[in-house]
Amino acid sequence: xxxxxxxxxxNPLMYAxxxxxxxxxxxxxxxVIVGGFRTTPQxxxxxxxxxxxxxxxxYQRVLTQSDFWxxxxxxxxxxxxxxxxxxxxxxxxxxxxxxxTFRGREALYTFFTLGLLFPAGAAILPLxxxxxxxxxxxxxxxxxxxxxxxxLPITIVILRPFLTAIPRELEDAAAIDGTxxxxxxWRITLPLSKxxxxxxxxxxxxxxxxxxxxxxxxxxxxxxxxxxxxxQNFSSQYTSDTAGILAFTSLAMVPALLFFTLTEKQxxxxxxxxxxx
Amino acid sequence: MTRTLDLAGxxxxxxxxPRRVRRSSTRAAExxxxxxxxxxxxxxxxxxxxxxxxxxxxxxxxxSLYRWRGVGPPTDFVGFDxxxxxxxxxxxxxxxxxxxxxxxxxxxxxxxxxLAVALLLNRRFRGRTVFRLLVFVPYVLAEVTVGIMWKxxxxxGGTMDALLRSIGLGGLVQAWLAxxxxxxxxxxxxxxxxxxxxxxxxxxxxxSNVPHELTEAAAIDGAxxxxxxxxxxxPLLGPTIRIWMFLSMIGSLQVFDVIWVTSVPAVRxxxxxxxxxxxxxxxxxxxxxxxxxxAVAVILFVISFVAALLFQRFLLxxxxxxxxTGRAN
Numbered sequence: 001x002x003x004x005x006x007x008x009x010x011n012p013l014m015y016a017x018x019x020x021x022x023x024x025x026x027x028x029x030x031x032v033i034v035g036g037f038r039t040t041p042q043x044x045x046x047x048x049x050x051x052x053x054x055x056x057x058x059y060q061r062v063l064t065q066s067d068f069w070x071x072x073x074x075x076x077x078x079x080x081x082x083x084x085x086x087x088x089x090x091x092x093x094x095x096x097x098x099x100x101t102f103r104g105r106e107a108l109y110t111f112f113t114l115g116l117l118f119p120a121g122a123a124i125l126p127l128x129x130x131x132x133x134x135x136x137x138x139x140x141x142x143x144x145x146x147x148x149x150x151x152l153p154i155t156i157v158i159l160r161p162f163l164t165a166i167p168r169e170l171e172d173a174a175a176i177d178g179t180x181x182x183x184x185x186w187r188i189t190l191p192l193s194k195x196x197x198x199x200x201x202x203x204x205x206x207x208x209x210x211x212x213x214x215x216x217x218x219x220x221x222x223x224x225x226x227x228x229x230x231x232q233n234f235s236s237q238y239t240s241d242t243a244g245i246l247a248f249t250s251l252a253m254v255p256a257l258l259f260f261t262l263t264e265k266q267x268x269x270x271x272x273x274x275x276x277x
Numbered sequence: 278m279t280r281t282l283d284l285a286g287x288x289x290x291x292x293x294x295p296r297r298v299r300r301s302s303t304r305a306a307e308x309x310x311x312x313x314x315x316x317x318x319x320x321x322x323x324x325x326x327x328x329x330x331x332x333x334x335x336x337x338x339x340x341s342l343y344r345w346r347g348v349g350p351p352t353d354f355v356g357f358d359x360x361x362x363x364x365x366x367x368x369x370x371x372x373x374x375x376x377x378x379x380x381x382x383x384x385x386x387x388x389x390x391x392l393a394v395a396l397l398l399n400r401r402f403r404g405r406t407v408f409r410l411l412v413f414v415p416y417v418l419a420e421v422t423v424g425i426m427w428k429x430x431x432x433x434g435g436t437m438d439a440l441l442r443s444i445g446l447g448g449l450v451q452a453w454l455a456x457x458x459x460x461x462x463x464x465x466x467x468x469x470x471x472x473x474x475x476x477x478x479x480x481x482x483x484x485s486n487v488p489h490e491l492t493e494a495a496a497i498d499g500a501x502x503x504x505x506x507x508x509x510x511x512p513l514l515g516p517t518i519r520i521w522m523f524l525s526m527i528g529s530l531q532v533f534d535v536i537w538v539t540s541v542p543a544v545r546x547x548x549x550x551x552x553x554x555x556x557x558x559x560x561x562x563x564x565x566x567x568x569x570x571x572a573v574a575v576i577l578f579v580i581s582f583v584a585a586l587l588f589q590r591f592l593l594x595x596x597x598x599x600x601x602t603g604r605a606n
Contacts, residue, residue: 014397018404021394022411025474029414031436032426048439085325093322096315108319115330117585121531121554122578125561125570126336127329129347149329152322181314210419212534213554217562228421232538235425242429249425253418260417264410267417268478 029253036247043242058247068251070223071230075209075255078143078226082208083201085148090155090200091193095185097156098163099171109160115153120146121213128217142218143226147208155200162196163189195266202263209256227252334578341572346565359572369573371548372556375461379552380529382465383472384522390469391476392518396506398477399484409481412474420471424538427467428454457549460540464550467539468532476521483517484510519592526588530581533558553577 035043036058037051062068097109127146128137136142166189174184190197212228219225225233231252235245260267341359343351363369398408415423430436431453438450453463487510495505533554540550545559557577561570 011402014400014402017394017397018402018408021477022408024470025412026414028426028430028470029418031430035429046439047434047436048443089322089325092318096318100311100315102311102315108323112322112326115326117527117582117589120330121533122574122581123330123333123337125557125567125574126333126340128562129340129567130333130336145325146329149325152326156322181311185318206417210421212419212421212537213558217558228419228534231419231421231425235428245425245429249422249429253422256417256419256422257414260413261410264413268409268413268482 032246032253033250036243036250038243038246040241040243043246055243058243059251061244062248062251066234066248067222067225067230068227068248071225071227072255074140074224075226075228078140078147078215079205079208081140081144082147082151083205085144086151086155086204087197087201089148090152090159091190091197092185093152094156094159094163095189098160099166099181099189109156112153112156115150116157120150124213124217127214131218137218138221138224140224143208143211143215146214147204147211151200151204151207154203158200159193159196162193166192198263199266202266206256206260206267209259227255337571337574337578340568341575343568345568347567351568353568355568359569360576362569363573363576368546368548368551369553369556372551372553375548375550376530376532376552378461379465379468379532380526383468383525383529386465386469387473387476387525388518388522390473391480391521394477395480395484396510399481399510409478412477414474415471416475416478418471420534421538423467423471424535427470428539431463454539454541454550455544457544457547460544460550464536464539468529468535471535472525472528476525479521480514480517483514487513522592523585523588526584527581530584531577553580 034051037054037056038049039055039057042049042052093112097105097112131137131142131146136145170188171181171184174188179187210228211226212232215226215229216232219229222233231249234248238244340351342354342356344353344355344358345351398405433452433455437453438447441447441449451459451463454460491509491513492505495509500508531554532552536545536550536552536555537558545551545555551559553573554577557570557573560566560573564570
């Protein structure tokens with residue numbers, strides 16, 4: 001590829017720039033992870049130093065004494081529930097919008113895409129009041145259901161063209177074999193659209209895993225707290241335990257970083273799909 | 278824009294797909310069946326979307342007209358007083374100004390950086406995958422994690438100060454998060470760090486869609502690197518840039534998490550680091566001024582919506598439809 005490009009000059013500059021950008025991106029993250037291996041007195045004495053000696057105590061403490069595991073569990077349940085809900089509801093709606101001809105179809109599509117135009121967070125106060133009146137606060141549903149709703153517009157926008165692109169001939173062939181539209185959705189569309197489903201699923205999962213404002217309002221029960229709430233609480237509860245905060249924050253990053261490394265292609269692919277034009 | 282939905286008009290619907298229809302009664306049955314499928318498949322999504330996005334929005338307008346502490350039904354009708362109060366509160370005006378700083382600052386700082394980096398890196402090079410992975414890390418981390426991380430680094434006498442002193446720039450040291458005049462710029466820096474990677478990846482994705490043939494043809498015609506970027510690549514990148522600007526603007530208007538976690542409540546309550554969203558949650562949820570908080574929510578919503586529509590009208594035009602929905606249509 002490189003050889004077919006007209007411009008090969010500027011390579012050292014390019015590498016220097018790439019390195020600089022990458023360094024700025026991850027230096028603070030590395031600092032937090034490494035800082036977790038120091039003691040608070042070490043950090044106070046020399047804020048920018050390296051661990052000397054390296055101590056495992058902070059990480060051990062967070063993993064054994066804090067609510068880290070229960071919060072990670074809550075985050076996982078909420079994120080998986082959200083992902084499942086978004087994928088199922090989004091696929092059904094996008095399938096209809098892509099493969100049925102009916103009056104009001106474009107209006108329905110516009111109706112969903114309107115959700116992309118304004119911040120769903122603006123309605124967080126009445127949303128909280130509504131969930132409170134429905135007696136849903138302090139349950140997983142209080143986070144899962146609104147998050148499914150927030151993610152539906154982008155999901156439908158990504159899925160619809162994908163489903164439209166499935167050749168008509170396939171559907172005709174399936175019809176001749178006696179498979180109706182619903183059977184086509186289940187037996188042909190579902191397996192064929194796996195890449196797009198993975199993309200929207202990953203986007204919904206990450207959004208849910210990182211969500212803060214909605215859980216902050218609707219989950220006052222400490223036992224239901226998700227990781228972002230846990231990190232925030234830990235840091236304001238033990239303000240003087242800098243090393244502990246660093247360790248807790250690092251551990252909270254690990255699942256997101258792992259998950260991201262595994263699914264980077266899908267996330268970037270999804271964005272790529274989103275700006276294709 | 279929102280025409281009413283006609284989901285019930287089954288009788289007048291156009292005939293279904295390519296099926297071979299033999300008798301008119303089968304056709305009617307088929308049409309009915311199609312409508313059952315349409316309604317069955319879309320109702321769950323519509324219900325969740327209406328219930329958790331649209332209905333709360335309506336309630337916000339209703340509550341905003343009352344003075345209400347959130348207990349029992351609202352009875353103390355005050356008309357538009359809450360809105361007037363908001364625009365008379367200097368803290369809210371500070372929040373508005375801060376949102377403006379973040380919207381404009383994000384566009385002016387992240388845009389050029391991301392564009393420069395993306396243009397220079399728009400070629401295959403060894404380690405490109407790893408680079409992409411690293412640059413994307415800040416975007417994937419939770420806002421809360423990022424906020425606490427920077428709070429620790431920027432604390433008085435913390436790592437940032439030590440680093441600046443060690444390279445002889447001790448004179449630059451500030452009370453990053455406590456100085457009322459400095460804190461908004463510190464927060465803008467943290468937001469830039471968090472989101473510039475997203476802009477870079479988006480632009481790189483857009484660049485990978487620019488056909489080689491065009492840049493090669495320009496090169497054969499004797500155009501230099503700059504000329505090619507300026508006259509071939511940039512115009513083709515237009516839709517991607519505008520979509521990024523749009524997403525950045527909407528995100529900046531509703532920014533909450535990073536601000537909430539990074540800035541100290543005392544500084545926020547003085548307005549120095551408040552945004553519309555933090556002001557809304559502080560006053561509505563925590564101070565239990567529900568009517569007032571909902572008025573702020575409506576203001577935030579109207580500002581975002583108008584900004585989005587204006588942007589669509591004048592800049593985005595059909596980008597969203599054309600670009601977001603791709604070539605398949």
